[in-house]
Amino acid sequence: MRRIGNPAGRAFPATILILVFVGFAAPAVAQEASYGDLLTKGARMTKARNLPRALDAFAEAVRADPTGIDAYFNAGSVAERLKKCREILLYFRGFLFLSPGTDDDRQAKAAMTACESQKGVGTLTVRSEPKGIEVSLDGILQVRTPATQVKVPAGTYRMGVSCRCPDFDDATREVVITEGKDTEVEISLTRKVTYGYLQIETEPKEGVKVYLDDQLIGETPVAKQHLETRKHSVRFEKAGYEPWIRNVAVERDKTRVVQANLEPIMEPIDARMPRKVQ
Numbered sequence: 001m002r003r004i005g006n007p008a009g010r011a012f013p014a015t016i017l018i019l020v021f022v023g024f025a026a027p028a029v030a031q032e033a034s035y036g037d038l039l040t041k042g043a044r045m046t047k048a049r050n051l052p053r054a055l056d057a058f059a060e061a062v063r064a065d066p067t068g069i070d071a072y073f074n075a076g077s078v079a080e081r082l083k084k085c086r087e088i089l090l091y092f093r094g095f096l097f098l099s100p101g102t103d104d105d106r107q108a109k110a111a112m113t114a115c116e117s118q119k120g121v122g123t124l125t126v127r128s129e130p131k132g133i134e135v136s137l138d139g140i141l142q143v144r145t146p147a148t149q150v151k152v153p154a155g156t157y158r159m160g161v162s163c164r165c166p167d168f169d170d171a172t173r174e175v176v177i178t179e180g181k182d183t184e185v186e187i188s189l190t191r192k193v194t195y196g197y198l199q200i201e202t203e204p205k206e207g208v209k210v211y212l213d214d215q216l217i218g219e220t221p222v223a224k225q226h227l228e229t230r231k232h233s234v235r236f237e238k239a240g241y242e243p244w245i246r247n248v249a250v251e252r253d254k255t256r257v258v259q260a261n262l263e264p265i266m267e268p269i270d271a272r273m274p275r276k277v278q
Contacts, residue, residue: 035065042074054078055087062091063139069099072140076108085115086153093150094141116151122177123149128161129188130168136160137175154179161187166252168192194252198225202236202244203261211235224255236260 033041042057055078061071072095079087092108115121126135128145135143137157143150145161154177162170168189177183200222202208208220213232217225220236229252236244241262250256 033060033064035061035068035071038064039068039071039074042071042078046074046078051078051082055082055084059087059091062094066136066139066141067098069095072098073104073108076111080107080111085118085120086155088112088115089121089151089153090137090140090142093143097141097143115153120154120179121151122154122179123182124152124175124177125149125182125184126159126161127184127186130163133161133163133168133189136162149182152177159185161189163189166192166194194229195226196229196250196252197255198227198232198234198248198250199255199257200225200234201257201259203259204238204241207238208241208260208262209237211237234258234260236262238262240265 038061042054045054058075072091076091126147156176159175160172202220227250231249244260
């Protein structure tokens, strides 16, 4: 059983953690178990040799925190003792994805290699736009794109993809892995619509018509505009002044200030010169 990390980052055996958590158990209330509670439950079930329930507890801990490396490793270890190759491949691959280069890698890789050579395994290839997004199967982190011929037990999965960034929406789709075949998936994440602000200041300050993306929105002074983050065209017009036209870029959660100084229209020189008396 792998150690379960405490807030200070030190490692303790699962049996010690059982004493700590049980000793300070709060009265039972109707609420979802926390990640730490589920790790403790899994450790307790493992100690009691109730491995199916231990695996369930660690699997639930992964759902509670999809980045909790201890839950991944403990789920893979219990699955290894139960000889469940599907869970071995999914949870140990998630562990290696989250925490490569640890002392536990050898156990995880050896168990995965043994299962990958058995029947009932297919492969999954995932390409995405943008690249470098995380791929999960049934909520269990697996790889980062582009991923080529990742060995996965045959079956139907809910594949989730996420860039863990503010610019793109996450996506899910169903994938079917067939024994001995490669399932190819190409997926593009939808860019999120984000907004910023446009503040308009003009000289003269009043009576200037404001056109935003060729639509008249009023005359100055006008309120700050809440706009989609992209380039917008602005045009200012007032009788007796030269029109003022620009393209401005609005950025997410920022205010772009446009200061427009309109120049008076000058009469032609010839029109201002006195005429000669005939």
